[in-house]
Amino acid sequence: EAGVAQSPRYKIIEKRQSVAFWCNPISxxxxxxxxxxxxxxxxxxxxxxxxxxxxxDSQLPKDRFSAERLKGVDSTLKIQPxxxxxxxxxxxxxxxxxxxxxxxxxxxxxxxxx
Amino acid sequence: DQQVKQNSPSLSVQEGRISILNxxxxxxxxxxxxxxxxxxxxxxxxxxxxxxxKDKNEDGRFTVFLNKSAKHLSLHIVPSQPGDSAVYFCxxxxxxxxxxxxxxxxxxxxx
Numbered sequence: 001e002a003g004v005a006q007s008p009r010y011k012i013i014e015k016r017q018s019v020a021f022w023c024n025p026i027s028x029x030x031x032x033x034x035x036x037x038x039x040x041x042x043x044x045x046x047x048x049x050x051x052x053x054x055x056x057d058s059q060l061p062k063d064r065f066s067a068e069r070l071k072g073v074d075s076t077l078k079i080q081p082x083x084x085x086x087x088x089x090x091x092x093x094x095x096x097x098x099x100x101x102x103x104x105x106x107x108x109x110x111x112x113x114x
Numbered sequence: 115d116q117q118v119k120q121n122s123p124s125l126s127v128q129e130g131r132i133s134i135l136n137x138x139x140x141x142x143x144x145x146x147x148x149x150x151x152x153x154x155x156x157x158x159x160x161x162x163x164x165x166x167x168k169d170k171n172e173d174g175r176f177t178v179f180l181n182k183s184a185k186h187l188s189l190h191i192v193p194s195q196p197g198d199s200a201v202y203f204c205x206x207x208x209x210x211x212x213x214x215x216x217x218x219x220x221x222x223x224x225x
Contacts, residue, residue: 042205048212095211
């Protein structure tokens with residue numbers, strides 16, 4: 001089966017600019033996650049979707065981050081305006097159910113804010 | 115507040131020997147534990163998992179041990195191979211099935 005697709009792979013922006021990341025999960029996977037991985041740290045959950053509804057966005061900095069999953073398939077994560085500390089790899093993952101077992105991750109988008 | 119901790123940022127072992135990666139957790143509500151492997155410029159890939167009702171799970175060269183009383187788990191790789199060189203993340207999940215990750219251990223297997 002095709003994996004989780006993410007784009008772009010790399011993005012460099014100046015602080016205060018905006019940026020958007022796209023994710024297409026594995027077909028049929030109802031649950032979609034966005035994680036932020038800062039260099040030297042483990043991935044940290046930003047938001048979890050079940051179909052097109054938000055299950056948990058408690059760790060999403062909502063003053064600058066937003067995410068949507070229209071039609072319950074692909075998803076976009078936006079940062080506006082970006083700060084230097086947003087430099088990280090943004091990982092999308094999907095799973096068949098809210099099972100946790102064996103999330104499938106995409107390759108991520110490496111964001112550098114200068 | 116780190117609920118999942120990997121205290122060794124790096125580990126080097128000789129090819130053919132055993133690699134032991136350790137992980138500690140603090141949240142007693144976690145009931146499912148996983149190990150992920152990550153190569154540079156790739157997303158983490160699932161390696162092996164264990165439920166809290168077990169104390170050991172084995173898959174080929176990989177074995178995960180869980181000590182619930184100590185809130186500790188470990189991943190054993192025997193024998194270690196150069197292709198095993200990667201960052202290994204320990205992760206834990208509770209009833210919401212959201213994964214909380216440790217900070218990772220860079221394993222280097224020397225030929």
